[in-house]
Amino acid sequence: xxxxxxxxxxxxxxxxxxxxxxxxxxxxxxxxxxxxxxxxxxxxxxxxxxxxxxxxxxxxxxxxxxxxxxxxxxxxxxxxxxxxxxxxxxxxxxxxxxxxxxxxxxxxxxxxxxxxxxxxxxxxxxxxxxxxxxxxxxxxxxxxxxxxxxxxxxxxxxxxxxxxxxxxxxxxxxxxxxxxxxxxxxxxxxxxxxxxxxxxxxxxxxxxxxxxxxxxxx
Amino acid sequence: xxxxxxxxxxxxxxxxxxxxxxxxxxxxxxxxxxxxxxxxxxxxxxxxxxxxxxxxxxxxxxxxxxxxxxxxxxxxxxxxxxxxxxxxxxxxxxxxxxxxxxxxxxxxxxxxxxxxxxxxxxxxxxxxxxxxxxxxxxxxxxxxxxxxxxxxxxxxxxxxxxxxxxxxxxxxxxxxxxxxxxxxxxxxxxxxxxxxxxxxxxxxxxxxxxxxxxxxxxxxxxxxxxxxxxxxxxxxxxxxxxxxxxxxxxxxxxxxxxxxxxxxxxxxxxxxxxxxxxxxxxxxxxxxxxxxxxxxxxxxxxxxxxxxxxxxxxxxxxxxxxxxxxxxxxxxxxxxxxxxxxxxxxxxxxxxxxxxxxxxxxxxxxxxxxxxxxxxxxxxxxxxxxxxxxxxxxxxxxxxxxxxxxxxxxxxxxxxxxxxxxxxxxxxxxxxxxxxxxxxxxxxxxxxxxxxxxxxxxxxxxxxxxxxxxxxxxxxxxxxxxxxxxxxxxxxxxxxxxxxxxxxxxxxxxxxxxxxxxxxxxxxxxxxxxxxxxxxxxxxxxxxxxxxxxxxxxxxxxxxxxxxxxxxxxxxxxxxxxxxxxxxxxxxxxxxxxxxxxxxxxxxxxxxxxxxx
Numbered sequence: 128x129x130x131x132x133x134x135x136x137x138x139x140x141x142x143x144x145x146x147x148x149x150x151x152x153x154x155x156x157x158x159x160x161x162x163x164x165x166x167x168x169x170x171x172x173x174x175x176x177x178x179x180x181x182x183x184x185x186x187x188x189x190x191x192x193x194x195x196x197x198x199x200x201x202x203x204x205x206x207x208x209x210x211x212x213x214x215x216x217x218x219x220x221x222x223x224x225x226x227x228x229x230x231x232x233x234x235x236x237x238x239x240x241x242x243x244x245x246x247x248x249x250x251x252x253x254x255x256x257x258x259x260x261x262x263x264x265x266x267x268x269x270x271x272x273x274x275x276x277x278x279x280x281x282x283x284x285x286x287x288x289x290x291x292x293x294x295x296x297x298x299x300x301x302x303x304x305x306x307x308x309x310x311x312x313x314x315x316x317x318x319x320x321x322x323x324x325x326x327x328x329x330x331x332x333x334x335x336x337x338x339x340x341x342x343x344x345x
Numbered sequence: 346x347x348x349x350x351x352x353x354x355x356x357x358x359x360x361x362x363x364x365x366x367x368x369x370x371x372x373x374x375x376x377x378x379x380x381x382x383x384x385x386x387x388x389x390x391x392x393x394x395x396x397x398x399x400x401x402x403x404x405x406x407x408x409x410x411x412x413x414x415x416x417x418x419x420x421x422x423x424x425x426x427x428x429x430x431x432x433x434x435x436x437x438x439x440x441x442x443x444x445x446x447x448x449x450x451x452x453x454x455x456x457x458x459x460x461x462x463x464x465x466x467x468x469x470x471x472x473x474x475x476x477x478x479x480x481x482x483x484x485x486x487x488x489x490x491x492x493x494x495x496x497x498x499x500x501x502x503x504x505x506x507x508x509x510x511x512x513x514x515x516x517x518x519x520x521x522x523x524x525x526x527x528x529x530x531x532x533x534x535x536x537x538x539x540x541x542x543x544x545x546x547x548x549x550x551x552x553x554x555x556x557x558x559x560x561x562x563x564x565x566x567x568x569x570x571x572x573x574x575x576x577x578x579x580x581x582x583x584x585x586x587x588x589x590x591x592x593x594x595x596x597x598x599x600x601x602x603x604x605x606x607x608x609x610x611x612x613x614x615x616x617x618x619x620x621x622x623x624x625x626x627x628x629x630x631x632x633x634x635x636x637x638x639x640x641x642x643x644x645x646x647x648x649x650x651x652x653x654x655x656x657x658x659x660x661x662x663x664x665x666x667x668x669x670x671x672x673x674x675x676x677x678x679x680x681x682x683x684x685x686x687x688x689x690x691x692x693x694x695x696x697x698x699x700x701x702x703x704x705x706x707x708x709x710x711x712x713x714x715x716x717x718x719x720x721x722x723x724x725x726x727x728x729x730x731x732x733x734x735x736x737x738x739x740x741x742x743x744x745x746x747x748x749x750x751x752x753x754x755x756x757x758x759x760x761x762x763x764x765x766x767x768x769x770x771x772x773x774x775x776x777x778x779x780x781x782x783x784x785x786x787x788x789x790x791x792x793x794x795x796x797x798x799x800x801x802x803x804x805x806x807x808x809x810x811x812x813x814x815x816x817x818x819x820x821x822x823x824x825x826x827x828x829x830x831x832x833x834x835x836x837x838x839x840x841x842x843x844x845x846x847x848x849x850x851x852x853x854x855x856x857x858x859x860x861x862x863x864x865x866x867x868x869x870x871x872x873x874x875x876x877x878x879x880x881x882x883x884x885x886x887x888x889x890x891x892x893x894x895x896x897x898x899x900x901x902x903x904x905x906x907x908x909x910x911x912x913x914x915x916x917x918x919x920x921x922x923x924x925x926x927x928x929x930x931x932x933x934x935x936x937x938x939x940x941x942x943x944x945x946x947x948x949x950x951x952x953x954x955x956x957x958x
Contacts, residue, residue: 153824153825153827154824154825177890178883178890178891180513180883180885180890181513181883182513213825213826215820215823215825217823251818251881251891251893252837252838252839252893253838254818254821254838255818255820255821255837255881256820256823258516258820258891260513260883293825295825295826300513300514301514301518302514302518302519302524302826303524303528305519305524305826306827307826309825
């Protein structure tokens with residue numbers, strides 16, 4: 128049902144202005160988990176405990192354990208006119224971590240396109256999803272990287288360490304155009320079938336529905 | 346791309362599906378007014394069509410034009426320009442036929458245009474050659490003639506600026522739907538002074554936050570009351586939240602950390618400074634559990650002066666969430682003191698927490714174990730002691746065994762020492778050294794107990810006149826940034842629960858003379874916490890991103906009270922509280938409950954309630 132959330136959102140918007148917002152539909156989440164066949168990078172971002180707050184040019188937290196291999200996976204969101212992005216990362220695991228990069232992710236130069244991260248792993252108090260904010264270039268692609276944090280121990284891998292990513296964008300840090308725009312999180316490894324093989328009515332949902340990687344509806 | 350496609354299709358579908366029933370829900374009078382609007386719109390000239398309809402009809406209203414008689418009440422008045430502050434959009438002064446009104450004229454900048462504005466007795470405020478827009482104060486009766494110029498493509502009203510509440514904005518602004526109140530209803534707390542008490546708001550931090558826009562320029566710290574120089578600036582984080590939610594409110598701060606007496610004095614000082622909403626996030630360990638102490642008495646005093654007072658309920662857990670670090674109930678005789686305590690010379694009767702078990706067990710470590718009982722403050726005649734033993738009960742880890750002989754306070758505070766904690770597994774033993782059975786309250790200050798009860802919040806945090814605030818994470822429903830909806834928004838696991846039993850009036854007289862026990866329904870029970878509000882929000886104060894706890898929840902609620910009082914300056918304390926309580930979103934347990942009280946306070950419904958009641 129989540130893939131239909133955006134479909135109903137516009138219709139409910141008028142109602143929400145009168146009510147308390149109860150009619151605002153949920154953003155579309157993307158649930159997945161890391162696997163042992165994911166790419167490997169050396170070193171991981173330092174977790175400084177502070178979520179990026181959307182301040183432009185947020186300082187890069189640095190890389191620790193530069194010789195340790197960590198699995199990671201890439202996702203993308205397409206930012207439109209609203210550049211202020213709020214990422215929610217729902218994960219109980221203390222061994223997964225998410226960060227965001229403008230346009231592209233350079234494993235050997237992560238600071239160059241770094242936008243932000245939540246500063247920590249695992250939901251606050253075991254229940255409250257993590258979050259972080261950043262300002263992206265309008266009409267651009269942002270890459271979200273989820274990496275494990277335990278290195279060779281692989282504690283962040285597998286279906287026992289699922290995470291769900293939500294992305295919302297707004298015109299500014301005051302959320303002036305709330306509800307803003309929900310951004311679809313897409314798996315970089317997704318293979319888009321040829322148009323001739325897709326029913327025309329299903330075209331709007333192809334990008335989110337036909338993953339060939341492990342994926343489940345949020 | 347596909348997302349946009351879906352949006353448009355959905356909007357059209359919604360419009361088609363709902364229009365059939367739409368008209369049936371509108372009264373005949375309203376339909377007639379709407380018809381009149383349509384007719385007036387259809388009669389606009391080509392020149393008028395270059396102007397905002399709000400500007401056209403606003404001019405009609407200012408000049409008493411009969412074309413809008415049928416729907417004049419629905420036409421907002423234009424704001425007359427304040428020449429002392431010509432760029433100010435909302436002056437609060439309705440324009441008349443003789444007023445100037447500030448407009449934006451879209452035309453290439455030229456001498457001819459400037460001459461025309463001047464000739465019309467207008468005043469140019471600002472011109473942008475980059476965008477070819479002139480902001481000018483123009484007589485109401487001259488706007489249309491300017492619009493008629495061939496070089497003018499449009500004339501519009503200035504956009505009402507969003508109050509720039511700084512580099513970061515609390516998510517509570519959306520979660521509590523304050524954006525609707527501030528952005529759409531244009532009620533922002535103007536006219537209300539909000540006082541904040543916490544540990545500190547140091548000058549350098551306040552200055553930096555003012556510079557970044559996260560605090561208003563006129564933020565006032567009472568002289569000498571910024572707090573300890575090594576403070577954490579939690580006060581600035583709280584003020585940031587109030588400013589995010591009610592950007593028009595004026596903020597004051599005074600520390601609550603000098604002493605309990607200073608805390609009480611500063612509550613009075615903030616009220617004397619004109620604060621009509623005051624909020625704190627401080628608890629003193631020795632505040633009485635069953636009677637008002639000096640801080641609660643100060644709250645009572647300012648409440649009588651017209652102040653709505655908010656406080657954090659504390660973060661000591663709840664029975665519902667399985668995190669209770671509180672035990673509250675009547676003393677039950679578990680037999681004479683034996684074992685290690687008897688060997689040490691202790692006499693008296695041991696309290697039985699449950700039948701057959703004369704101790705409770707810490708399941709999370711803590712630095713403090715505090716025992717209160719239902720004797721009057723300054724007149725405790727029954728002597729109770731508390732001991733902390735090892736898990737096997739064979740080693741004494743800590744104790745508090747003061748003598749209460751009729752003039753002391755009903756309080757024993759066992760302290761593990763600076764940098765130390767009583768470990769998980771420790772046993773808590775309560776002994777009635779002498780006297781009679783009384784109601785007991787054990788507080789482990791964010792520890793946890795194997796045998797826990799409700800009733801965590803106490804002291805002024807749970808005072809009769811305090812709006813006691815529980816906490817729910819801004820994204821507790823895991824919907825992303827969105828308004829709260831109620832039951833999906835459960836309390837934080839650490840948010841202190843109620844209710845709060847009291848046995849004495851503030852002056853120490855018994856509420857139910859001779860009856861000081863739960864079991865015989867002594868005293869009275871206060872519904873605490875009162876409400877819940879957001880925590881886990883962004884602030885710019887170092888160390889408070891994110892800002893968790895009932896300390897963060899309380900200023901969100903205080904800000905909503907400021908919005909209510911801004912909308913209804915005539916409202917009393919009780920009316921303000923009623924507006925917030927009666928409009929809250931039910932959460933946790935259906936109806937009034939010990940965890941979230943009336944539920945989650947919401948800015949839009951609270952203000953709407955106030956406007957309509």
